[in-house]
Amino acid sequence: MSNGIAFKTTLPDPTFDAAWEAIKLPTAIKQRLIAQAILSLTMRRKVAFEIAPLHGIIALAGPPGTGKTTIARGLASKVAGALKGETVTFLQIDPHGLASAALGKSQQQVTTLFNRTIPEAGLKGPAIVLLDEVETLAADRRRMSLEANPVDVHRATDAVLSGIDQLTREHPHILLVATTNYPEAVDAAFLSRADLLETFALPGAEARAEIIADTLNGLAKTWPAVGQLKRDVGRFVTASDGLDGRRLRKAIVGAAALSIESARDPGMLTSNQILEALRGVAKDKGGRREVA
Ligand SMILES: Nc1ncnc2c1ncn2[C@@H]1O[C@H](COP(=O)(O)OP(=O)(O)O)[C@@H](O)[C@H]1O
Ligand SMILES: [Mg+2]
Known part of the structure; x- marks a missing residue:
């Protein structure tokens, strides 16, 4: 406009x-x-x-x-x-x-x-x-x-x-x-x-733990099984060091697209998929510039 x-x-x-x-x-x-x-x-x-x-x-x-x-x-x-x-x-x-x-x-x-x-x-x-x-x-x-x-x-x-x-x-x-x-x-x-x-700084470990739990809780409202993944929040926090809040939430949600099954039914999402997605973004985060 x-x-x-x-x-x-x-x-x-x-x-x-x-x-x-x-x-x-x-x-x-x-x-x-x-x-x-x-x-x-x-x-x-x-x-x-x-x-x-x-x-x-x-x-x-x-x-x-x-x-x-x-x-x-x-x-x-x-x-x-x-x-x-x-x-x-x-x-x-x-x-x-x-x-x-x-x-x-x-x-x-x-x-x-x-x-x-x-x-x-x-x-x-x-x-x-x-x-x-x-x-x-x-x-x-x-x-x-x-x-x-x-x-x-x-x-x-x-x-x-x-x-x-x-x-x-x-x-x-x-x-x-x-x-x-x-x-x-x-x-x-x-x-x-x-x-x-x-x-504003990148979220520290404590903030990342809250963001991860909030994202998983949000998904669990529709796919209750996702709530169980919260037992691995500590591992997700370690794997997400250096990520901003947007990439962090996107990686968790995007992890469901790592297989056709979990894409169809995000209730099938696994901790390993989330770890893989987090490590993927953490690895190439220096290379790309975020388009806000
Ligand atoms: N500290 C945070 N806690 C939780 N979610 C966050 C945080 N920072 C970013 N996000 C997520 O990223 C999204 C985009 O953030 P945004 O406000 O557009 O960031 P910025 O304006 O700093 O680029 C938010 O809607 C939220 O989902
Ligand atoms: Mg902005």
């Missing part, structure tokens, strides 16, 4: 809440995110920026497949649940939809996005806006050679920054949640405006 809106809805949303639960992260991170989001949406409406310089931006950075986009949606819904009695709008921006720099449009589109599209989402009450994969929107100006990148892309980053500064001043009931797989490609001026920069 040319206006950059990928998705719009009213919160809370039960599917977003479920997504929040499905992402296994240290409790401290989840609490920090909720607390910062609530603070941002309440304090900025009551205290002048000069006193409390909050921009209303939370940034989530980390490798692909670590749950950033999913947790951002869940966060929005949880915060909406906490702001009782207010209608909260959720808007997801897809910067790829805007990228028509070659046609000389992006700077104007960015300005429209921040001056009109996003403020409109806040007409009924607080709005939480997900700027997904923000490196495409606020690309690091220092890294751009003007030769390789149209001047217009450079201008688009400038437009993002001035758009954000204006949003911050005029719309304290709007919270931006930005995600990036490549924080080094995001303009430093953007990241420095974030009130909280949360860095």
Whole structure:
């Protein structure tokens, strides 16, 4: 869509809440995110920026497949649940939809996005806006050679920054949640405006055990025999070192495709198939780049 809106809805949303639960992260991170989001949406409406310089931006950075986009949606819904009695709008921006720099449009589109599209989402009450994969929107100006990148892309980053500064001043009931797989490609001026920069890591052993159990439990709702495989969670955890949450879940589910029988009836899935699938992805994970 040319206006950059990928998705719009009213919160809370039960599917977003479920997504929040499905992402296994240290409790401290989840609490920090909720607390910062609530603070941002309440304090900025009551205290002048000069006193409390909050921009209303939370940034989530980390490798692909670590749950950033999913947790951002869940966060929005949880915060909406906490702001009782207010209608909260959720808007997801897809910067790829805007990228028509070659046609000389992006700077104007960015300005429209921040001056009109996003403020409109806040007409009924607080709005939480997900700027997904923000490196495409606020690309690091220092890294751009003007030769390789149209001047217009450079201008688009400038437009993002001035758009954000204006949003911050005029719309304290709007919270931006930005995600990036490549924080080094995001303009430093953007990241420095974030009130909280949360860095997501690949899941450690404990998180992987939770993700594996959650995936097996999910499958066992339809194919109860899969539940028995949980006895081998320890082996799966060892075999999945270095995998992100997305690949981990995909490998477990994809293991059922290692034979026609288990593909037809995933209740036939075996621990050995899961181990084989996990070792397969763990082996070639350096070679391929994840397409998010
Ligand atoms: N920490 C995690 N715990 C559980 N599942 C995860 C985790 N990280 C990723 N996943 C799985 O991977 C999917 C994709 O994650 P996503 O939010 O798109 O990651 P990102 O935005 O960081 O690339 C999620 O819907 C979930 O199924
Ligand atoms: Mg993402």
